[in-house]
Amino acid sequence: MVDFQQLKLSVGIEEVARNFLELSLIPYEDTLRGKCPTCGTDDPRALLITPGKGLWYCFTKKVGGDLIALVAHVSKISQRESAESLANVYMVEKKQEQKTDGALEPLNYLEPAHEQCAALGFPEPVATLVGVGYASKGMMRGTVAVPIRLPNGSLIGYIGITEAKVPKSWRIEPCQS
Ligand SMILES: [Zn+2]
Incomplete structure (x- = not known):
């Protein structure tokens, strides 16, 4: 109708x-x-x-x-x-x-100021901006969780990265805004 x-x-x-x-x-x-x-x-x-x-x-x-x-x-x-x-x-x-079916709520316990984030190329202001943070519990425990989003902004998951597993080409170039 x-x-x-x-x-x-x-x-x-x-x-x-x-x-x-x-x-x-x-x-x-x-x-x-x-x-x-x-x-x-x-x-x-x-x-x-x-x-x-x-x-x-x-x-x-x-x-x-x-x-x-x-x-x-x-x-x-x-x-x-x-x-x-x-x-x-x-x-x-x-x-x-x-239509935002399937979108996840961001993990609310990630720590953007954690030294592991900075070590991986996410200084705290950038980590906060993009929703990256160290997970001290949950499925991502012990990793820096990097959100994966659809072009419309819907969160569909996280990739957990540890310092030992950083790809050689890994590089963050945050936009200056
Ligand atoms: Zn008429």
């Missing part, structure tokens, strides 16, 4: 009219005017859209409303079908952003 309020916050009526419905509209003061493809008259001003208010009005049928009702009127579909087709286009990114 589409959240109508959320949908209306995600997209404006002008974007929907011009790009989703591909209506050709002419600006007139703070409104847009065009033919109403549903009602089929040649009146080039039959359809009135007021982007500032998110509203429209069809002078031929004498009906109006919000952007969901506009798509329903022009595409001759129900309001629910209208909301669903708009949500498919304009709310997809939102859904993906909210």
